[in-house]
Amino acid sequence: MAAATKPSAQQCDEVPTGVVTSNHFLRFRVPPGLMPDPQFDGRPARIQVHRVRPVYANGKCPGVTNRAAVLIHGRAQPGPALFDLRHPAPEGGQLSTQEALARAGIDTFAPTLLGYGRSTRFENGLDDPGNASLRPFNADGSCSWPEGCDRTHTPVFPLDQQGTPTLLLTNPLDGQRRPHSSNVRFARVDTFVRDIRQVIDDAIARAQPTDGKVTLIGYSAGGQHIARTLHKHPDTVAKVNRAVFLSSLFGFPTEETPPPGGFATFPLHVTTASDAANTWQMPPQREPACTGHVIPGTPAQLGTQMLDLETVGREWGGDDPNNPTGLIRSPVFSSYGWNTTVAGQLTTPTLVIHGLEDTTAPPANSSAIFNNLPASMTNKVLVQVQCASHAIAHEGCSDSRCTPESGTPYGGRPGEPWAGPHATLKAALIEWIKSGTFNGAANGQFTVNESGVASPSP
Structure with missing residues (x-):
């Protein structure tokens, strides 16, 4: 050769x-x-x-x-x-x-x-829908539910996702909350x-x-x-x-360092693809000035690509197990x-x-x-x-605001509008x-x- x-x-x-x-x-x-x-x-x-x-x-x-x-x-x-x-x-x-x-x-x-x-998500970790959150403990620290109770250290990881019909309760839990196979954050x-x-x-x-x-x-x-x-x-x-x-x-x-109430007692967080992709929010008063910041089709495409990366989560969600809506799984974690x-x-x-x-x-x-x-x-x-x-x-620009009255958009060419x-x-x-x-x-x-x-x- x-x-x-x-x-x-x-x-x-x-x-x-x-x-x-x-x-x-x-x-x-x-x-x-x-x-x-x-x-x-x-x-x-x-x-x-x-x-x-x-x-x-x-x-x-x-x-x-x-x-x-x-x-x-x-x-x-x-x-x-x-x-x-x-x-x-x-x-x-x-x-x-x-x-x-x-x-x-x-x-x-x-x-x-x-x-x-x-x-990797692990079979007893994020592959188990029973590892999503349960209902909260009572104020005195006791639990009134046979499957168990949970606490969380941040609203970002909310409680009782197992009990949410549009998420897990109907599909795949078939109406029954389950105890966890892992009882700590992921x-x-x-x-x-x-x-x-x-x-x-x-x-x-x-x-x-x-x-x-x-x-x-x-x-x-x-x-x-x-x-x-x-x-x-x-x-x-x-x-x-x-x-x-x-x-x-x-x-x-x-x-x-543990927060006063302790860290989350569950490892799995789930959301719909549309909610996981929805990061385009801005203060309402700024929307009129920021024309075109949402490029048509981008939230849906982001959601589609996230679902394409899913495995078992694609079979979860919705009210018909034969037609799952698909859920995006992510780990519960502590920040520091x-x-x-x-x-x-x-x-x-x-x-x-x-x-x-x-x-x-x-x-x-x-x-x-x-x-x-x-x-x-x-x-x-x-x-x-x-x-x-x-x-x-992923944000764009449309209408007259994209063409500066003076100057050139950073990274652009003179006379061309801002992308x-x-x-x-x-x-x-x-x-x-x-x-x-x-x-x-x-x-x-x-x-x-x-x-x-x-x-x-x-």
Whole structure:
């Protein structure tokens, strides 16, 4: 067999000619103490990694930099659906964040953390509908129900999902609540940190970035997870060149401490696909100014992609077991390790980006994160985007507001209208990953207005 030859200068490509999408699994055994329920210690598990990478039809030219990014999803939407939304953008192309980054020459890895999508859920964990929540304990701590009672540590994980007819009570529980096969929350933040560290090593091995490092991006609850990773694991910090906190949650205890009533006593949370996908809410008074922020068909497509990642949950829900509506399963977990104390100790160059109309994660989170990063950190940027909600990665723009009276939308071309927050996010991520700047600046605070024009914040 003839030896492979490197592409010549005349044959090679400087920029990608396309992208390739693939999925692979990283396998491991659960370390003792990693998960709240010890019955899972030592059990085999796997996490799915969704990769979208650039390809070069004639080979990549020598000297073209290899770059890699790891994107961590939030509480409800698995990485492949959130970051690789297969829906056309009104201006052309796809809404997919991963595809946009790959077309800019960045190899992207979006894992599905343990307990989500096609990653391991465990038979006595999230595969058991009897592990969804039961009715609450009585005020005196007693339980009046033979199947048991539950408590929760946050309204995000509500009680008595087993008793909700549109969720589980009719299908698959057949009208009878069940006792749990696991009586504690499924995960803690450090459960997901283990996943993140494994994916970083995998991304470096596969993408072979020129600097040997990845850019780490955390969305919503994923911001908490990457902060804990960077705060507690110096060996991993050495493998991360930059960080991005996107629509991040913020303000949890530094370490895991039980709340006054204790942690949740159930591991499984379920929701409909439409509810899991519904992150486009913004303050009602802002809706008239933010025309076109919901691109038609995007919530439905996000829900469809999440259901495509489901296994047993696809057979749950609705009032007819022969025609299930399908439910999205996600793990109940405890939150900690992301607050002002942690922000003040981070050393990784940091971009904070947030929609100013976000009603899920308050926009004030972004200012708090940025303002508490060390004063000695000279490479830190805050970007706040008007007419962007928690669905910033998928939002568009329509009507006259998209054409600025003066200036050019960030990442756009002079004279062309703003495509919306999704375009701003993609451009910001590409610039940050490649050069550690936003709008040419390595440090500072910026506001992107309703027409997409970026300017320094007052």
